[in-house]
Amino acid sequence: MELQAKDLMTTDVETVNPDDEVSHVLTRLAQAHFTGFPVVEEPETETETSGGYRARGELVGVVTQRDLVEIFQPSDRTLWIPVGLPPFLETVEYAIDLSWDELDTELDLAKHAGRPVREIMTEDVLTVTPDASLDDVLDVLAADERDVNRVPVVEDGQLVGIVTRQDVLLAIREERRGP
Template identity: 65%
Template sequence: MSLTARSLMQTDVETVAPDDEVSEVLGRLARVDFNGFPVVEDDEERPSSAGDGHVVGIVTQHDLVHLFQTEDRTLWIPIGLPPFTETLTYAIDVSWDDLDLGIDLAKHAGRPISEVMTTDVVTVTPDTDLDTILDLLADDERDINRLPVVEDDRLVGIVARQDVLRAIRDQRVESKR
């Protein structure tokens, strides 16, 4: 049996909307065990799961943490309003001499995801074969960790590197039996 995106993908996909704020998405990333969200848009209310919208971008930890990257020191970013009940587990470099840091953090926290997301999203269809998926995930020029699966211009699932590795491992185990 040949593996395709349909057999590899997770269909319960957490997404964000283009108008979600950076601070909200950072908070959500701090609570999940993956490092990015497809950005989906729909004519109606904000999509809550796969199949509800079309992919307009992707936003990753790197995209968001990069907003606060400066030099010299480490800063832990608090989430929410005082008292900060949650903190992000990202250490980033910050110059303590930068008096505008607090203003910059506040300025970026309210920005919409549409301003920081990657819009050139690599997607696959449910029928994309394993070899193509491997080529995309192993591309030397792009650091792709997950591939949104799109059918009829709608998000129907996502294939992460872990999904592919797990499937290959399972296939190898099965062939040894």
């Protein structure tokens, strides 16, 4: 049986609301073990999709570490440094800009902290459905034009899960090992 997104996805997805302030999202991101959140318009009451999945809300965008850095430091002055040292399995990206001094950074933080996430989120989100094949998920994760680490899984316009690169690697490893 071929693996599908529903076999790989995590259904307990942390999300943010489009009206959440940038400062709130930055705080949550600093405490998270990942680099972005799906942005959803949450339903008034808990609902299920036609496939029986718990709907987390309508997916309207994603906000990532990179989106947040971009509002504080223009991309032409930002240097992304991937750091991955044993025993860590994942790399951590640090963004630095040596041309900014502390006062500039503090003023910029204060200026943008109250902005709603809807103003900075990426609205054109690459997604898959629960029945998407492993190859479909890999196509999104390997897209050259975007650096996608997570693929939202959407059914009937509602976020029902998320598949990470780590999820795919673990599934491939288990499949190769056999029963």
